[in-house]
Amino acid sequence: MTQQELTEYNLGKSLDSLMHLDPRGYGVCSILYHGAYERAGGPGKPGFPLTIHAARHLIARIRPGSLVYIITGFVLHPYNRAETDGPPGAMALVRALVRGFDAKPLIICPQEAAAAMGKLLEAAGIPYVADMEELKRSSRGAGVYTFTKEREAAAAESEKLLAWGRPSYVISIEAPGANGRGVYHNALGRDVSALEAKSDVLFGVLQEAGTPSLAIGDLGNECGMGALKDTLNRYVPYAAPGRCSCGCGGGIAAATAAEVVVTATVSNWAAYGIAAALGYLLGKGDLLHTPELEDRFLAAAVEGDLVDMYGDAVPAADGLNSAISKSIITLMGECVANVRAHKEKCKTWFTKTMELGFFENLL
Secondary structure, X not given: OOXXXXXXXXXXXXXXXXXXXXXXXXXXXXXXXXXXXHXXXXXXXXXXXXXXXXXXXXXXXXXXXXXXXXXXXXXXXXXXXXXXXXXXXXXXHHHHHHHHHOOEEEEEEOHHHHHHHXXXXXXXXXXXXXXHHHHHHOOOOEEEEEOOOOHHHHHHHHHHHHHHOOOOEEEEEOOEOOOOOOOOEOOOOXXXXXXXXXXXXXXXXXXXXXXXXXXXXXOXXXXXXXXXXXXXHHHXXXXXXXXXXXXOOOOOOOOOEOOEEEEOOXXXXXXXXXXXXXXXXXXXOOOOOOHHHHHHHHHHHHHOOOEOOOOOOOOEEOOEEHHHHHHHHHHHHHHHHHHHHOOOOOHXXXXXXXXXXXXXXXX
């Protein structure tokens, strides 16, 4: 074990802990984290912090100029408006990918989230490239594409996008995922299939084409979260077959299974943790946005007609106000800054700690 390995492990644990703070106290975030953490370690190995694992995966596969698809946007029943959890996190990732890799993100969302994504790009200071061909040629910017809600059209639209530009990576964050019977559910197990973009079909097509994938979710009904099927079916309400409220018999757990899965109490927070980890690993201090920019992101989301999970047009996500999100961003940034500041100051302590072997069985 090296000092760098120990640092990455413990920084990852700190970032993971912050994005899994549980202000509501009902524990689902801890359940999901347990499953995702064990999976991140790999077969027969100890678990591993999700933020560092995801950041390493991105760094190994994205190059300057890479096209990256980011899928987001969950439309809420009965409000028929997209929610504020997901799009701000997607924008945090867009910002980190543009600044960290000079990547070219294409945000894929339902029509209900498209205006908000444009306003979020403006808030982030990233040019909105409206023409998709221009996006491939541009030196800096991101695009927005609205995906169909018609299941019959989803496969053809996916192939059309793949023909236009094969991405180096696909990320889903708080995007709807159908269960094994093709039904999309909200958190209470109700059928919301008519409301949702069928973007998980695109996710699956890209996976079949060999595109590396990352999924972010906070419940299990999100695209890509089927990778945690065993945990979801055993411990998460409404997830297992027969437990949903709509009568389809399939449960709310999504069928699509991402290569890498990151969970959090609020999906946005997972994106912030990954951005912080990317900033540390790439040696770039500005990849995690600031608390002040978080205010702008949430204001842009509301201005773009997004609503909190309770249907309120307020600067909050999943019922948790901006003060919590800004505090988490502050602490994540301070963790990264302090790790850098103490690399040499604490070298002796690292050496002595490693000699005593506590971490040998964890890495």
